[in-house]
Amino acid sequence: MSQPVHFHAAADFADRSLAAVNDAGLRRNFRSAMDYLQTKRRAQFTDDGELELLRDLGQAIRRHALANLPDLLEQLEARLTANGVVVHWAETPAAANAVVLEIAARTDAKRFVKGKSMVSEEVGLNHALEAAGIEALETDMGEYIVQLAGEAPSHIIMPAIHKTRQQIGELFAARLPGVAYTENVDALISIGREVLRRKFAEADIGISGVNFAVAETGTLFLVENEGNGRMCTTVPRIHIAITGIEKVVAKLEHVAALNSLLPRSATGQAVETYQNFITGPRQADELDGPDEVHLILLDNGRSQAYADLQLRATLQCIRCGACMNHCPVYARIGGHAYGTTYPGPIGAIISPHLLGLDAAYPLVFASTLCHACVEVCPVRIPITDILIRLRNEAQARPGSADATLRGSGAGRKTLVSTIWRAWSLVYSRLRLYRLTSWFMSRGRALSPIEQGAWTRSRTPLVPAPKRLRDLIKERGK
Amino acid sequence: MEHPHGLSRIYPVKPADVYLFATCLIDQFAPEAGMDTIRLLEREGITVHFPEGQTCCGQPAYTSGYPEEARAVARLQLDLFPQPWPVVVPSGSCAAMMRHHYPKLFADDPPVLAKAEELAQRIFELTEFLVQVAGFAHPDSGEPCTVALHTSCHARREMGSHETSAALLANLEHVAVVEQARIEECCGFGGTFAIRHPDISEAIVTDKVASLKDSGTRRVVSADCGCLFNILGRAARLDEIAGSPAPTLEGEHIASFLWRRTGGAEQ
Numbered sequence: 001m002s003q004p005v006h007f008h009a010a011a012d013f014a015d016r017s018l019a020a021v022n023d024a025g026l027r028r029n030f031r032s033a034m035d036y037l038q039t040k041r042r043a044q045f046t047d048d049g050e051l052e053l054l055r056d057l058g059q060a061i062r063r064h065a066l067a068n069l070p071d072l073l074e075q076l077e078a079r080l081t082a083n084g085v086v087v088h089w090a091e092t093p094a095a096a097n098a099v100v101l102e103i104a105a106r107t108d109a110k111r112f113v114k115g116k117s118m119v120s121e122e123v124g125l126n127h128a129l130e131a132a133g134i135e136a137l138e139t140d141m142g143e144y145i146v147q148l149a150g151e152a153p154s155h156i157i158m159p160a161i162h163k164t165r166q167q168i169g170e171l172f173a174a175r176l177p178g179v180a181y182t183e184n185v186d187a188l189i190s191i192g193r194e195v196l197r198r199k200f201a202e203a204d205i206g207i208s209g210v211n212f213a214v215a216e217t218g219t220l221f222l223v224e225n226e227g228n229g230r231m232c233t234t235v236p237r238i239h240i241a242i243t244g245i246e247k248v249v250a251k252l253e254h255v256a257a258l259n260s261l262l263p264r265s266a267t268g269q270a271v272e273t274y275q276n277f278i279t280g281p282r283q284a285d286e287l288d289g290p291d292e293v294h295l296i297l298l299d300n301g302r303s304q305a306y307a308d309l310q311l312r313a314t315l316q317c318i319r320c321g322a323c324m325n326h327c328p329v330y331a332r333i334g335g336h337a338y339g340t341t342y343p344g345p346i347g348a349i350i351s352p353h354l355l356g357l358d359a360a361y362p363l364v365f366a367s368t369l370c371h372a373c374v375e376v377c378p379v380r381i382p383i384t385d386i387l388i389r390l391r392n393e394a395q396a397r398p399g400s401a402d403a404t405l406r407g408s409g410a411g412r413k414t415l416v417s418t419i420w421r422a423w424s425l426v427y428s429r430l431r432l433y434r435l436t437s438w439f440m441s442r443g444r445a446l447s448p449i450e451q452g453a454w455t456r457s458r459t460p461l462v463p464a465p466k467r468l469r470d471l472i473k474e475r476g477k
Numbered sequence: 478m479e480h481p482h483g484l485s486r487i488y489p490v491k492p493a494d495v496y497l498f499a500t501c502l503i504d505q506f507a508p509e510a511g512m513d514t515i516r517l518l519e520r521e522g523i524t525v526h527f528p529e530g531q532t533c534c535g536q537p538a539y540t541s542g543y544p545e546e547a548r549a550v551a552r553l554q555l556d557l558f559p560q561p562w563p564v565v566v567p568s569g570s571c572a573a574m575m576r577h578h579y580p581k582l583f584a585d586d587p588p589v590l591a592k593a594e595e596l597a598q599r600i601f602e603l604t605e606f607l608v609q610v611a612g613f614a615h616p617d618s619g620e621p622c623t624v625a626l627h628t629s630c631h632a633r634r635e636m637g638s639h640e641t642s643a644a645l646l647a648n649l650e651h652v653a654v655v656e657q658a659r660i661e662e663c664c665g666f667g668g669t670f671a672i673r674h675p676d677i678s679e680a681i682v683t684d685k686v687a688s689l690k691d692s693g694t695r696r697v698v699s700a701d702c703g704c705l706f707n708i709l710g711r712a713a714r715l716d717e718i719a720g721s722p723a724p725t726l727e728g729e730h731i732a733s734f735l736w737r738r739t740g741g742a743e744q
């Protein structure tokens with residue numbers, strides 16, 4: 001299985017996050033973007049009662065879909081097929097890319113335009129196409145910017161959020177022939193649009209993601225703000241949509257409910273500028289639309305999450321990005337430090353299934369468990385409980401009943417396990433606790449091995465001369 | 478009082494007796510906060526029982542991914558509170574552990590689970606207990622001062638006790654509680670997170686110290702010692718680096734602050 005090319009060894013997470021926290025410009029960019037997004041979201045949900053009811057509904061719809069996942073996927077395939085959409089199942093990123101390359105080879109397609117799709121990032125589609133000599137142009141403005149810069153998205157909704165407009169102006173001036181530096185946002189957008197419009201007309205194949213796939217009607221629902229998604233799905237003669245198997249919902253009306261949460265949670269917009277309901281290729285009596293529509297349904301480890309009743313909740317996600325917008329860790333290190341397609345809290349809980357816990361376990365520890373993500377998640381994913389479970393798995397004794405996932409136990413370190421066993425012994429044997437804490441209070445110093453990491457940034461913790469239990473005893477005398 | 482979704486609970490009438498679960502941090506590092514907690518409760522006419530067998534709620538191991546070790550420690554605490562009295566915990570974080578996570582920790586062990594669930598119903602964070610159960614109402618007798626309130630993430634998002642902490646301070650006539658930027662954001666402690674990811678933790682707590690100082694006060698109170706030690710330890714280190722002759726940020730547990738403001742002797 002090929003991993004996304006920009007995935008870095010998990011062991012480097014600490015190095016990348018250190019570099020990120022020391023990058024003052026990056027810290028400023030993320031902080032102001034997060035503050036902005038948090039304020040926008042708050043303004044959308046002024047009525048707490050309404051918000052909580054909507055979240056209940058969103059959670060129920062997603063749980064219902066997952067509880068019936070095999071049946072709904074079957075129904076979806078049948079309805080789509082009846083609508084003239086070709087459905088492909090891909091177990092791995094390589095299989096997904098192979099489907100795209102086959103279609104390209106069969107139809108002699110050389111030029112692709114792409115709407116925003118995180119699943120296409122997950123499978124590394126651009127690199128697979130490039131390797132086959134096919135040009136794939138990102139048409140979402142943010143994606144276009146990161147593609148031009150040779151980078152990966154740093155946020156699942158706003159791929160170029162780590163860049164200032166000055167940086168984008170410099171990038172355009174350096175990379176686009178005949179373009180002068182400007183930091184005027186409108187000017188930058190029209191420069192980008194100019195390039196993209198020409199490409200739409202020439203493209204053979206358009207790639208898109210899917211926000212929700214409706215089983216009862218065989219509808220692919222896709223939202224966007226720039227109109228590029230509609231261009232990608234209607235102008236080229238072939239449209240290939242790619243998404244994860246979890247994106248199915250039972251009924252069309254479920255889309256309405258979920259979409260009353262998605263844009264408001266994501267960007268703080270009441271509604272997106274474009275909502276596309278795609279039900280198949282151009283019919284005989286229609287003027288517009290592609291000749292062929294394909295849907296690739298990707299597993300890539302999702303079935304591992306599905307098989308576990310606690311971890312299944314991970315698949316409720318509607319990819320709104322609110323969890324990262326409110327995450328104190330994400331705000332400090334940005335998306336690239338995670339090294340995975342999906343950063344932030346959702347990245348930490350989904351990546352272990354996509355990449356294996358052995359590759360992704362450092363991410364599950366990169367959280368203070370502050371619950372800010374849980375508080376805003378529109379479908380009530382218990383992200384912190386899932387993080388704790390994945391921490392257990394990461395450190396489980398390999399082969400034990402607690403090691404159930406691909407890569408479980410990879411994060412187990414003998415020294416750390418020994419410290420915790422000792423800790424547990426002290427705190428579960430009153431006599432031992434009394435003794436250690438008595439020594440600590442007499443010695444006025446802490447011995448645990450890891451005070452070093454604490455005192456690097458803080459003054460040392462000093463035990464009190466008398467413990468509370470001593471004071472209470474003295475008082476009772 | 479409004480509570481975040483799912484946090485509303487029914488409160489008992491004021492009891493004659495309560496248990497105190499003081500937390501390992503208060504026992505070893507801030508015993509005066511524990512004594513002030515006892516004094517506050519006793520002044521309400523409540524007898525405070527401190528089971529000597531208590532050690533730690535087990536949260537450090539639980540959140541670090543060592544459930545067996547956490548269970549061994551939590552198991553010991555479950556037997557300490559045989560009477561049906563409320564258990565008062567002067568920490569939102571430890572209270573949340575006992576109230577919301579003990580049942581998860583023992584989910585696969587039905588007899589112990591029943592015990593954990595019964596205990597969970599009786600767990601109250603200190604300020605929650607003072608406001609909702611004890612009906613705390615003592616006049617402020619201190620000099621005018623300003624103070625910032627730091628509410629821990631677990632107090633705020635699992636116990637809803639950020640509101641009761643704020644309400645207690647709001648009732649102190651001569652105390653002005655200052656506004657601070659991003660009051661709802663984590664201080665970066667996160668238990669062993671501070672040790673496992675010291676760089677990220679430092680970045681978060683440095684920002685927290687800055688927004689507390691920018692709020693225009695030099696004093697912070699909190700119902701959670703973990704956050705306080707993190708914030709004050711960072712502030713003190715920054716003072717050292719800057720060569721500041723006096724601390725630029727000081728703080729204490731809200732129990733000590735309340736006790737002193739409402740007529741308790743200077744401790």
Ligand code: SF4
Pocket residue numbers: 316317318319320321322323324345346373376377378379380381
């Ligand atoms: S986990 Fe929740 S908050 Fe995060 S992206 Fe998914 S739906 Fe949005």
